[in-house]
Amino acid sequence: MFQPxxxxxxxxxxxAAALRRAILAGELEVGDxxxxxxxxxxxxxxxxxxxxxxxxxxxxxxxxxxxxxRGHAVRDFRHEGGPDLLPGLSELAATPSERAAIVDDLLRVxxxxxxxVLEKLAERxxxxxxxxxxxxxxxxxxxxxxxxxxxxxxxxxxxxxxxxTGSAVLQLCSNPIERAVREMPWLxxxxxxxxxxxxxxxxxxxAWMEGERSMESIDRIVGLLASRDEAAVARVGxxx
Amino acid sequence: MFQPxxxxxxxxxxxAAALRRAILAGELEVGDxxxxxxxxxxxxxxxxxxxxxxxxxxxxxxxxxxxxxRGHAVRDFRHEGGPDLLPGLSELAATPSERAAIVDDLLRVxxxxxxxVLEKLAERxxxxxxxxxxxxxxxxxxxxxxxxxxxxxxxxxxxxxxxxTGSAVLQLCSNPIERAVREMPWLxxxxxxxxxxxxxxxxxxxAWMEGERSMESIDRIVGLLASRDEAAVARVGxxx
DNA sequence: ATGGTTCATTGGTTCGACCAATTTGTCAAC
DNA sequence: GTTGACAAATTGGTCGAACCAATGAACCAT
Numbered sequence: 001m002f003q004p005x006x007x008x009x010x011x012x013x014x015x016a017a018a019l020r021r022a023i024l025a026g027e028l029e030v031g032d033x034x035x036x037x038x039x040x041x042x043x044x045x046x047x048x049x050x051x052x053x054x055x056x057x058x059x060x061x062x063x064x065x066x067x068x069x070r071g072h073a074v075r076d077f078r079h080e081g082g083p084d085l086l087p088g089l090s091e092l093a094a095t096p097s098e099r100a101a102i103v104d105d106l107l108r109v110x111x112x113x114x115x116x117v118l119e120k121l122a123e124r125x126x127x128x129x130x131x132x133x134x135x136x137x138x139x140x141x142x143x144x145x146x147x148x149x150x151x152x153x154x155x156x157x158x159x160x161x162x163x164x165t166g167s168a169v170l171q172l173c174s175n176p177i178e179r180a181v182r183e184m185p186w187l188x189x190x191x192x193x194x195x196x197x198x199x200x201x202x203x204x205x206x207a208w209m210e211g212e213r214s215m216e217s218i219d220r221i222v223g224l225l226a227s228r229d230e231a232a233v234a235r236v237g238x239x240x
Numbered sequence: 241m242f243q244p245x246x247x248x249x250x251x252x253x254x255x256a257a258a259l260r261r262a263i264l265a266g267e268l269e270v271g272d273x274x275x276x277x278x279x280x281x282x283x284x285x286x287x288x289x290x291x292x293x294x295x296x297x298x299x300x301x302x303x304x305x306x307x308x309x310r311g312h313a314v315r316d317f318r319h320e321g322g323p324d325l326l327p328g329l330s331e332l333a334a335t336p337s338e339r340a341a342i343v344d345d346l347l348r349v350x351x352x353x354x355x356x357v358l359e360k361l362a363e364r365x366x367x368x369x370x371x372x373x374x375x376x377x378x379x380x381x382x383x384x385x386x387x388x389x390x391x392x393x394x395x396x397x398x399x400x401x402x403x404x405t406g407s408a409v410l411q412l413c414s415n416p417i418e419r420a421v422r423e424m425p426w427l428x429x430x431x432x433x434x435x436x437x438x439x440x441x442x443x444x445x446x447a448w449m450e451g452e453r454s455m456e457s458i459d460r461i462v463g464l465l466a467s468r469d470e471a472a473v474a475r476v477g478x479x480x
Numbered sequence: 481a482t483g484g485t486t487c488a489t490t491g492g493t494t495c496g497a498c499c500a501a502t503t504t505g506t507c508a509a510c
Numbered sequence: 511g512t513t514g515a516c517a518a519a520t521t522g523g524t525c526g527a528a529c530c531a532a533t534g535a536a537c538c539a540t
Contacts, residue, residue: 007307007501010523012296036490047525049289052491056252056293057300062419067247068491069533078408079399082322082416086409105409108356116352120345159319168318169326169345176322177413179302247532250492276521287494292522308522309502 003148011046015054017088018044023063023074024088034064034072083109083176087183100237103187107229110177115222117174120165122213127164129209135160136202143195150192151182157202164209190235201228243388251286255294257328258284263303263314264328274304274312323349323416327423340477343427347469350417355462357414360405362453367404369449375400376442383435390432391422397442404449430475441468 009017022028034040034055041051055072058064062080065073077085086106093099121127139153158178162171182188192198201224208221249257262268274280274295281291295312298304302320305313317325326346333339361367379393398418402411422428432438441464448461 012523016300038490049526050524053293053296053523055491056296060256060297060300062415066491067533068531069489071490071533078403078411080415081412082324083409083413084322085412089408089412101407102409105360105407106413108360109353109409109413112352112356112359113349115355116348119352120348163318167341167345168329169323169342169349171318172321172325172329173323173346173349173417175320176416252492278521289495290493293492295522306522307502308500309520311502311521 011050012053012057015044015046015051016057019054019058020063020085020088021092023058023077024085025092028074030074030076032074033070034074036071083180086180090184090187096237096239099186099239100233103190103236104229104233106177106181106187107232110174110181111222111225111229113170113174113177114225115218117162117165117170118208118218118221119215120167120170121209122215122218124166127209127213129164129206132157132160132164132206132209136199136206139195139202140199143199147189147192150195151188154192154195154198155182161205161209186239187232187236190232190239193232193235197228201225251290252293252297255284255286255291256297259294259298260303260325260328261332263298263317264325265332268314270314270316272314273310274314276311323420326420330424330427336477336479339426339479340473343430343476344469344473346417346420346427347472350414350421351462351465351469353410353414353417354465355458357402357405357410358448358453358458358461359455360407360410361449362455362458364406364453367449367453369404369446372397372400372404372446372449376439376446379435379442380439383439387429387432390435390438391428394432394435394438395422401445401449426479427472427476430472430479433472433475437468441465 019034028034035043037048037051037055041048044051055064055066059066059072061082061084063075063077065075083106086102090099090102093102135153135157139150139157142149142153155178158174159171162174165171181191204224205221208217211217259274268274275283277288277291277295281288284291295304295306299306299312301322301324303315303317305315323346326342330339330342333342375393375397379390379397382389382393395418398414399411402414405411421431444464445461448457451457
C-alpha cells in the first residue's frame, strides 16, 4: 500500500543533473571548456564545494576531462559514456519514433546479453535452479499487484538467472542495462503491460534451465524474448 | 617514441580506489556501515571534503547507499555495480584460472554485443563504411608499432563500427565493455599479441559490411571473433 | 626562433563552522 | 508494557574563506 518516500534531491545531484543534461542535449560542444568552478558555482547559486561534487561525478563517469590549471573540458559521451546515460537521453527524445528506436536498440542489447547468459548456462554441467524458481514463484505472487511490485519481482528473477551463471562478469555487465530499462518510466509501463505474459516466458526459461540446456534450444528461448520485445516496441510506437 | 605522462593520482581518486578495493575484496560486508566521514577522513589522513569526493564517486556508481543522519552503507556490487569494476576485480583474482574465467566471460559479452551490432547493421539498408575503412587503414599503418598505438587504433575501429549503426544505444552499451578490456594490461597484451591477425579479422568484417550484410552470414563473422577470443583465453591460461 | 621568467587563471586541498536528517535515549502519560 | 513527546548525540549536507599546485599566456633576454 505505502511505499518509501524518495529522499529529496541534494544540491550536488541537482547540479550534476543540470550539467549532464546540457552535455547530452549537445548544448556544450565536445572539447568545450566549462566556466571556471568559481564562476559556475556562482551561476548555480551554490558553494564551490557543492559544485565540485557534481563535477566529480561527471568526471568519474567519463563525461568531463579535468586537469588542474586548465579547467573542465567536455568529452564525447558517445565514446566515453555508459548505458546509464540512456534514461536522460530518452527524455530528450522528442518524437515517439525516436523513443521507439531507443527502446528497440536497448532491448536488442538486453536480448543478446541474455543469449550470452544462456550460452554460459549451457556450458555449465550443473546449475542451481532453486533461486530462480523461488524468484519466479515470487513473481507469480505479485502478478496482479501494482507495477512497482511487478518490476521489483522481475528484477529479482533477472538477477537470479544471472547469478545462476556463477559469473560476476555477466552480472556486472547486465546491471547497467537493467537499471537503464527500469529508470525509463514509460518503458517500464510498456514492458509490464501484461505481467502474466512475462510469467509464461520465465516459466519457459526455467523449464529450459532444469532440462538438458542444449545449445540448439537457445535460439528458441531467445526467439521468445524477441517476440516479447517486439510487442513492447510496438506499444511504444502506439503511445504517440 | 615518447608518450604523454599520466597525471598524478589525486587524493580523492586514491581514497576512492582504496574504498572500492575494500568493497570488491569483500572486506566490507553488504549492509555494513562505513565509519563516519569525520573519522574516515582522519583515518585516511585527508580532509573531510576530500574524502567526500571519494564517497560521492562510489555513491554515484551505486556501491554505497548514503543518507543524511544514518551514514554510508555498503551495497551489493554484484547487483549494483557495472563492468567498470572488472579491472579492479581482476586484480584481486589470485590464480591464473580465475583470470582466465574473467577473460572468457568478458570476451563472451563483447562478442555477443558485436553480434547485436552486426544484426543492427544487417537491418539497415544503407551503411556508411567509409569511417570504418579509414580506421582499419590506420590500424594497418601501426600494426608494427608499439602495443599502445595498436590498442588505440583498434579502439578507433571498434568505435567506427559501432558508430556505423547510427545507434547511440549500441555505442553507449559497448563503451564500458571496451574500456574494461583495455584497462586490464595483461589482457591487452594477450589480445594484441599478433596485430596482423586482428587486421585480417577487421578486413573480413569490412568486406561483410560492404557486401549484402545478410543475417545468415553473421554467424560466420561471429565465429571468427569466437576463435580469436578462444586463442586469447588460451594465452591467458598459459601465462600462469 | 629559442629558452627562461613572470603572472593571471584554474583546479586541488584544507580548515572551521553551521544546517538538517536520523537515530537513540529519556521520561511522562496512559 | 505501550505509547507518544521531547532532547541529545550522531551523521551527512552545505557553506565561506584561505592557500597550494599545475597550466598557459605574455613578456623578455639571448
